[in-house]
Amino acid sequence: MGAIEEPGLSTFRNSAHNAEKWTNERVLSIRYWTPTLLSFRTTRYRSFRFTPGHYTRLALGAENDLVWRPFSLASGAYDDFLEFIAVLVPGGAFSEPLGQLRTGDTIRVDKASYGFLTIDQLAPGKDLWLLASGTGLGPYLSILRDPAVWQNYEHLILVHSVRHASELAWRDDIAKFPEGEMFAEAKATLSYLPVVTREAGATALAERIPLLLADGRLEAAAGTALDLESSRVMVCGNPEMARELRQLLSRRRFTTNRRSLPGQMAFEKYW
Template sequence: MDARPDPDLAAGTGEERWTAERVLELRAWTPRQLSFRTTRSPSFRFTPGHYARLGLDGSDGETVWRPYSVVSAAYDDYLEFLAILVPEGAFSVGLERLRVGDTLRVDKASYGFLTVDQLAPGRDLWLIASGTGLGPFISILRDPAVWRRFERLVLVHSVRQAAELAYRDEIAALPDHPLLAEGGARLTYLPVVTREPGATALAERIPHLVADGRLEAAAGAPLDVATARVMVCGNPEMALEMRGLLRERGFATGRRGIAGQMAFENYW
């Protein structure tokens, strides 16, 4: 995503605020969607679900900063991000020019509240994403602690075209990963393609699928406040609708040190 610049960073940052990291790999999922890996400073720490602030030189010579969720696992020695190219976007212009070996800036700190430690204990973890909102959930699903904490993991990913279903093969392989398999959780992956008829069994917007019960039927698990914990990341309209639907069922976000039953990413 190409979000608004962070004023604190855009106003000028000293070198001590960031590290220069080298691009290791670029992967184009579609002409407008790509993922990329960079080197990782040994001092960079994050919790799965966090985002990092990335900086690229703009056309005016100033650094343009944008927040991107970390896709890689906390134990990986590289950082990975999933991005959409916004036409004429200040950051996207630089991102589109990136090649393996180029450098970008990574803020030394990580940020965000889309982490499982924000949630009260529960049986099922629902990860609901649209578009590149999938990114933090890949990192969360790569965390062995998540597979030990929950019995069921339900990943819902909505896109317009099937080609945008990034990491589909990687998701299918997660239950067999040696670090995750011993956790015992069962993973259900529900891709949703809304503008390519017949591409997936589910083909409507996520809030509609929740409202009429089809999402729960496909998952074989209820979105019940007693057992389910829900994390949402993606299109702001979808997130707003999901917040309302979940509130009607008794779900609440955490506040003042009290863990909740749902969590949302707010940096979009």
């Protein structure tokens, strides 16, 4: 597990008011899970609002050459900080300054939040499948930090596919979610299914998610059938994975939200 830099709460400060569409926030802590995968917390502008599953935009770089990129919120909607998970892409315009980011630095955050990977995009259901590759885990942390989700579903199934076991960010915390005080009265149970694809034997499931879904192994591991009546599915991360899963689920008659008519599946592609 990576090193954690955590300053005292005394460093927490609200952003100054401004008429812009963004605020300057302070980096409170940074955690490196691997040399190229990190999560970080920032202060939160007190009127910043989002729905779990949303993303906002972050900017880094020189004042006259800022690079803006969308990032999903991993923190709970009620937390007084914002949290993000990010991969460092070699040569990436945002990744370069992100790799230099230190606790106490300033990062620019859009005042608005966006996106359709939210529970309200889905028709009511019993089982919620949260399928992620890599940093696509982020929005699901926010969703799983929402007590309403634990009340409204019976079974939450989180599937996180990564190349190496070290990239299973928050692995221990996720496994302990159901024990959390906030979820003590919860109706739902959580099945956490990590998938490591490039390290034989690291996890029971070791193939890409679309294949595991197509051949029934994902349903067997979750102990739950994926069906149109009771299952709702979210997919986040690699666009190729999203495309394959959309095809697979469409064949099972799953649809996305259309003209405000809630569907059975929702997608967020990261590139």
